[in-house]
Amino acid sequence: MSMRTPLGKVRGLGSAKSGTEHFWQQRITALANVPLMFFLVVVVIATIGADYAQAKALLGSPFVAIGVLAAVVSGLVHMRLGMQVIIEDYIPNEAMKIGALYLNTFATVLIGIACVWAVAKLSFGA
Amino acid sequence: MSTSTTKSSRPLSPHLQIYKLTWTMVMSIIHRVTGAGLYFGTLLLAWWLVSAAIGPGAFATAKAVFGSFLGRLVLFGFTWALFHHMIGGVRHFIWDLGRGFGEAERFLLAKITLGGSLALTILTWIVAYAAN
Numbered sequence: 013m014s015m016r017t018p019l020g021k022v023r024g025l026g027s028a029k030s031g032t033e034h035f036w037q038q039r040i041t042a043l044a045n046v047p048l049m050f051f052l053v054v055v056v057i058a059t060i061g062a063d064y065a066q067a068k069a070l071l072g073s074p075f076v077a078i079g080v081l082a083a084v085v086s087g088l089v090h091m092r093l094g095m096q097v098i099i100e101d102y103i104p105n106e107a108m109k110i111g112a113l114y115l116n117t118f119a120t121v122l123i124g125i126a127c128v129w130a131v132a133k134l135s136f137g138a
Numbered sequence: 139m140s141t142s143t144t145k146s147s148r149p150l151s152p153h154l155q156i157y158k159l160t161w162t163m164v165m166s167i168i169h170r171v172t173g174a175g176l177y178f179g180t181l182l183l184a185w186w187l188v189s190a191a192i193g194p195g196a197f198a199t200a201k202a203v204f205g206s207f208l209g210r211l212v213l214f215g216f217t218w219a220l221f222h223h224m225i226g227g228v229r230h231f232i233w234d235l236g237r238g239f240g241e242a243e244r245f246l247l248a249k250i251t252l253g254g255s256l257a258l259t260i261l262t263w264i265v266a267y268a269a270n
C-alpha cells in the first residue's frame with residue numbers, strides 16, 4: 013500500500029496524450045457531417061415515393077452508395093467520440109465506466125459493419 | 139488504494155441546480171441530448187439500410203413502420219435533433235475560432251440555433267411531402 017495521495021501519484025506525469033486527437037477527430041467529423049447529413053436527408057426523401065426496385069437502384073448507384081458510406085463512417089466515428097465524453101462525464105464508477113466505453117465501441121463497430129454490408133449488397137448483390 | 143482524505147476534502151465545483159437557467163446553458167444541454175438522440179437514430183438508419191439490402195419484404199416492413207403516425211413522429215424528432223445539433227455544432231466552430239463569446243452574441247447564437255433548426259426541419263418535411 014502506498015502512502016502517496018492520488019494527486020501526488022499523477023503529478024508530473026503529464027496528460028494521457030490523446031485529448032488533442034479526440035478533439036480534432038470530433039471537429040473534423042463534425043465538419044464532414046454537415047454536407048454528408050444534408051446528402052443523407054435528400055437520399056432518404058428520394059426513396060419515399062420509390063418502389064423497391066427504384067430504391068435499390070438508387071441506394072446501390074455509385075455516387076449515392078459512396079456518399080451514404082461516407083456519411084455512415086463520419087457519423088459513427090463522431091458519435092462514438094461524443095458518447096465517450098458523455099460516459100466519462102456521468103459514470104463515476106470505474107468498472108461501469110470501462111464497461112460502457114467498451115459497449116460504445118462495440119455498438120459503433122457493429123452498426124458500421126451492418127451499414128457497410130447493406131450498401132455493399134445493394135451495390136453488388138443480386 | 140490510498141485512503142487519504144484528499145478526495146473528500148477537496149472543494150467541489152457547484153453543480154447545475156446552483157446556477158440560474160440561461161439560454162446558452164439550455165442550448166448546451168440540448169446539444170448533448172440531441173447528440174445522444176442521434177446516436178440512437180443511427181440505429182434506425184442502419185435498420186433501414188439493412189432492410190433494403192435484405193429484400194422487398196423487409197423493406198416494406200421498415201417503410202410501414204416509418205410511415206406510421208408514430209414512425210413519422212419519431213422521424214420528425216430525428217430531423218429536428220439532426221438540424222439542431224448541426225447548427226449547434228457550427229456554433230462550436232465559431233467559438234473554436236475565438237469568436238462569439240460576448241453576451242449578445244451568445245444569445246444571438248442560441249436564437250439562431252433554435253430558430254434555424256425549426257425552420258430547416260419544417261422545410262425538410264414540406265419538401266418531403268411535396269416531392270412525394
Ligand code: HEM
Binds near residue numbers: 172
Ligand atoms: C450534422 C453535423 C454535426 C455537427 C456539425 C456536429 C458537431 C458536434 C460538435 C462540435 C460536438 C462537440 C461538442 C463539444 O465539444 O462540447 C458534437 C458532439 C456530439 N455529437 Fe455531433 N455533430 C454533428 C452530427 C452528429 C451526428 C449525426 C451524431 C450521431 C450520430 C452526433 C453525435 C454527437 C454526440 C453523441 C456528441 C457528444 C455530445 C456532448 O458531448 O455533449 N453528432 N457534435
